[in-house]
Amino acid sequence: MWDTKRGRHASSLRALSRFLLTATAVMSLAPLALVIAVRAQSTAQDPGVRGGPPDAGTFVTGLTTNQKGVEGTITGTFTEINAVTQTGNGATGNFGLGPRFNFNSCNGCHAQPAVGGAAPFTNGFFQVFDLNGALNEMPSFESEAGVMANARFPQVLPGNPYPIPAGFTQELFTITGRSDAGSCDLEQPNFNGAQAANDLIFRTPLPMFGDGLMEIIPETQLLANQTAECAEEASTGICGTPQLAPDTTISRFGWKAQERSALIFSSAAYNTEEGVSTEGFPNELDDTNPNCILNGIPEDHWNFINPSPHRFPGDPERQALFIRFLAAPTPAPPNSTTIAGQNEFNSIGCNICHSSPSPTQFKTPLSAISALSNQNVNIFSDLLLHHMGNCLADGVVQGVAQGDMFRTAPLWGVGQRIFFMHDGRTSDIVQAVEDHSDQWCTGGPGFTGYQASEADSVVAAFNALSTTNQQDLIDFLRSL
Numbered sequence: 001m002w003d004t005k006r007g008r009h010a011s012s013l014r015a016l017s018r019f020l021l022t023a024t025a026v027m028s029l030a031p032l033a034l035v036i037a038v039r040a041q042s043t044a045q046d047p048g049v050r051g052g053p054p055d056a057g058t059f060v061t062g063l064t065t066n067q068k069g070v071e072g073t074i075t076g077t078f079t080e081i082n083a084v085t086q087t088g089n090g091a092t093g094n095f096g097l098g099p100r101f102n103f104n105s106c107n108g109c110h111a112q113p114a115v116g117g118a119a120p121f122t123n124g125f126f127q128v129f130d131l132n133g134a135l136n137e138m139p140s141f142e143s144e145a146g147v148m149a150n151a152r153f154p155q156v157l158p159g160n161p162y163p164i165p166a167g168f169t170q171e172l173f174t175i176t177g178r179s180d181a182g183s184c185d186l187e188q189p190n191f192n193g194a195q196a197a198n199d200l201i202f203r204t205p206l207p208m209f210g211d212g213l214m215e216i217i218p219e220t221q222l223l224a225n226q227t228a229e230c231a232e233e234a235s236t237g238i239c240g241t242p243q244l245a246p247d248t249t250i251s252r253f254g255w256k257a258q259e260r261s262a263l264i265f266s267s268a269a270y271n272t273e274e275g276v277s278t279e280g281f282p283n284e285l286d287d288t289n290p291n292c293i294l295n296g297i298p299e300d301h302w303n304f305i306n307p308s309p310h311r312f313p314g315d316p317e318r319q320a321l322f323i324r325f326l327a328a329p330t331p332a333p334p335n336s337t338t339i340a341g342q343n344e345f346n347s348i349g350c351n352i353c354h355s356s357p358s359p360t361q362f363k364t365p366l367s368a369i370s371a372l373s374n375q376n377v378n379i380f381s382d383l384l385l386h387h388m389g390n391c392l393a394d395g396v397v398q399g400v401a402q403g404d405m406f407r408t409a410p411l412w413g414v415g416q417r418i419f420f421m422h423d424g425r426t427s428d429i430v431q432a433v434e435d436h437s438d439q440w441c442t443g444g445p446g447f448t449g450y451q452a453s454e455a456d457s458v459v460a461a462f463n464a465l466s467t468t469n470q471q472d473l474i475d476f477l478r479s480l
């Protein structure tokens, strides 16, 4: 029904202007109660994480026998636990942790609803912070039932023991005290100071199901979608911006689309999250203290000892292959409620940013991995950056993304997600929708001075729907 972009936008636009007209009429009559009624927040209820077995975490169908042959190896690399120094597990073995780190494996953070996913119900930081005698304090913002939150300081905090430029990840822990960390002696970042100075923001793990498809959506399709989106900006207020990679192609990975590929992200994550230096990012993150440099760099590297096809490349190549092979999440079968909900989602304009599937929309080109060729990518995202207002802003500039800009979060798999938005501020998917607009948003570090959220009118249109229609829309989200 929404098979052309134009039709879809025209319809969104009609619904939006209908809403704005009603709102204006109501306000010019000026009875306060009615104005408040229009401004009221949604009364829909989040049914919660969709139950049953995980609808994600399997590999794509159609892999060749040889490709299937590496599934165990690449899963093993994604789930391996890294210690500080080599424990005799081969030349690409499970070592290189620290000197600073957040966790000791990829799947520790990427676990819900299956390996490769988002943050789990139980915060794994409580298992690693004092492991092997490590002397870390748990930062006060982490809680056992809370989201696993990575920290960044949007400004440069004076006197911070880990003084890096503003906005980059401040690893939570150091290897100091661990039995395999020699006499390494490093201090954790000054999280209490940062919190007191209101200089602390969080990022929560993103799931990577379907990322092999996301990675290769042709530029022309993303740009054609952007052109159609921006043509309606005067009435919708929405016009996304692509993030640019160093080779000028459109970057897609991360909350601000700051990384271009699964390979680059894996290489960066290995060092940023685990402190394992790689051929992509060859130095230790913090090499100020010689007592903490316990391995040759890069710690992870091509394996010359056992050059069989399965053992040859370094871990980021294997992690990237694991990510590329992961199939997109499978939505629940549609029913009359979720079909009605999807219609509401489209008619109020959620689908302008969360671009939804249509035969003409995103489709992968011919891929060297033939199972990834010519696939529809039902990602529910334009993969563009949008201004999202003061309440969501995190003050971190990454590439062309300003402090208030985020990539439209893909909604595939959102039905089985626990924590929402870049900082995991809410587990209530209704609140996640409200959080798109300063008017109804809660949480966040409290920035001021950014422009209004591009999603303001769409969220207002959501709040103006009947409770039944709102609930259908929320049920649709939880079916994804």
Ligand code: HEC
Binding pocket: 102, 103, 104, 105, 106, 107, 108, 109, 110, 148, 150, 203, 204, 205, 206, 207, 208, 211, 252, 253, 254, 255, 256, 262, 265, 266, 269, 270, 273, 274, 319, 320, 323
């Ligand atoms: C301590 C928790 C943590 C660990 C460990 C971790 N990640 Fe992540 N991951 C994150 C966070 C947080 C983000 C979002 C980062 C951002 O955009 O600021 C993320 C995002 C990603 C993404 C982007 C997904 C997308 O679709 O945009 C990929 C890919 C990824 N991680 C791969 C890895 C790999 C590979 C490893 C292991 C080497 C790893 N991660 C280890 C927390 C973690």
Ligand code: HEC
Binding pocket: 238, 255, 345, 348, 349, 350, 351, 352, 353, 354, 386, 388, 392, 406, 407, 408, 409, 410, 411, 414, 419, 420, 421, 422, 423, 429, 432, 433, 436, 454, 455, 458, 459, 462, 477
């Ligand atoms: C102007 C573009 C835009 C519009 C319109 C929009 N969204 Fe979003 N949406 C985003 C962005 C950007 C994020 C990520 C925000 C962040 O990182 O904090 C997001 C995040 C989400 C999330 C959380 C996903 C996650 O992974 O945490 C949900 C759910 C969601 N949107 C639903 C909706 C619904 C429902 C509507 C319509 C009422 C809507 N959105 C309209 C841009 C938009």
